[in-house]
Amino acid sequence: MKIIVPMAGIGSRLRPHTLTVPKPLTVIAGKPIVQRLVEDIASVIDEKIDEIAFIIGPVAKGFPTDTEENLLKIADELGAKGTVYVQEEALGTAHAIYCAKESLSGPCVVAYADTLFKADFTLDVNVDGAIWVKQVENPSAFGVVKLQDGFITDFIEKPKEFVSDLAIIGIYYFKSGEKILNEIQYLIDNDLKENGEYQITNVLESLKQQGAKFIPGKVNDWMDCGKKDPTVDTNKQTLGFEYAAGNNLVSSDVVLENSEIIQPCYVGANVVLKNTKIGPYVSIGEHSVVENSTIENSLIQTNVQISNANLDNAMIGNHAKYNGNYTSVSIGDYTELL
Structure with missing residues (x-):
């Protein structure tokens, strides 16, 4: 199992604290946010983690020169190979994953390093994928999913009218990293952008239309680290x-x-x-x-x-x-x- 962690955002909402330290490396209760995130994922999926791939931003956008060293230590402490990629330009959630294309193979968990979570959830490795969701009071501020018979039927980005209150928290399991890479490659090759960016929700929708089955991973606690x-x-x-x-x-x-x-x-x-x-x-x-x-x-x-x-x-x-x-x-x- 691999964990892919896009974390190239500059964390502007958490300034001034992110002027010198990337938001995912902000320390919470003695550990960086990103370390707690990958530890929580490892405990939920209950499988050996072979590699953790981190996608960071360039030094010119505020990422210190020792960021790679710190991230490799986090992977090593979990007994995994650490790999660090750089997203030179912010072109969307799917593009961030694409920057780690050399690591996108086999079963993968993709986790955007914005939040922490607690979940009581057993991963079904026989399905095509799982998307962690949390019931929220204001779904219009999130991407949400609709369910039928335990499977996800629709992905809706920031709905203006109520369609579901199950918000996507930014953590995904994919049985095949190769399929995700192929779909992102298709978006990029055909310049299929939404609001000027390549979005992971378009990848999910395309796979669903091809017959992929996604289930929800329910979250008990979802903790935001976006603002002070x-x-x-x-x-x-x-x-x-x-x-x-x-x-x-x-x-x-x-x-x-x-x-x-x-x-x-x-x-x-x-x-x-x-x-x-x-x-x-x-x-x-x-x-x-x-x-x-x-x-x-x-x-x-x-x-x-x-x-x-x-x-x-x-x-x-x-x-x-x-x-x-x-x-x-x-x-x-x-x-x-x-």
């Missing part, structure tokens, strides 16, 4: 899942001086807490120092210095310095508010 507030909420939910599973995410070398940690929390290595209370639902990255502060429901990255703060629903980037009494803040890397 949903990302902080995703951190909260992830910490809750980890704590419920019995996982201790507080490093053993954390220095506590007249301080308290209210679980669930993630606290990285070499963190110092002085006269501080953190939690619940707080992540603090390694080598950070927090003094005279109270922090809850917040996502704080590495090498951060915080003092005299009362934070709630905050997101603070790497190497930032913050001294103040604001609460719901969003501070990017290397920012100083003193």
Whole structure:
């Protein structure tokens, strides 16, 4: 089994945090989003992962030079071969997959690195494909599917009138990567675009018309990482899942001086807490120092210095310095508010 992860988007809605770190590499509860994504997929499909192919954007569009190295480490930790491709130009969801054409063979899971999910779903490898969906309140903002007798009959992109409330979350299983590649190649060769881009929904529709059978993969929890507030909420939910599973995410070398940690929390290595209370639902990255502060429901990255703060629903980037009494803040890397 292979996992194909298109992640070339610049993540503009999550700025300033994505100015220096690609959104899929943003750390949630101690792990990058993309690492949690592929781990969740591996647990759902319950098969050996042979290769993980990542499609990233060019350095010129904000992807750091060490992005490839970091992604290969993620694949290696899952015992898989890692491959990194570059999508030089954003030409749609199908085009992003096409950039990994050398890896598109055999059974594949394609997962766009925008969200995290939790699912209780057994993959049926005998069907042509599966598309993970989640019931939503406002289906007009999503691509949705219609079902009949347990199979998907229609794909509708952002319907203006109600046709279904089952939203496509951006994770797909395909029994044959070769068939997906052939259909995308046909779109490109014939310049068949929708809104100026090559879309994966057109590939799915074409395969369905040829007789392919797709089933829905139902999702229990769908966590968005597109903007600051949903990302902080995703951190909260992830910490809750980890704590419920019995996982201790507080490093053993954390220095506590007249301080308290209210679980669930993630606290990285070499963190110092002085006269501080953190939690619940707080992540603090390694080598950070927090003094005279109270922090809850917040996502704080590495090498951060915080003092005299009362934070709630905050997101603070790497190497930032913050001294103040604001609460719901969003501070990017290397920012100083003193």
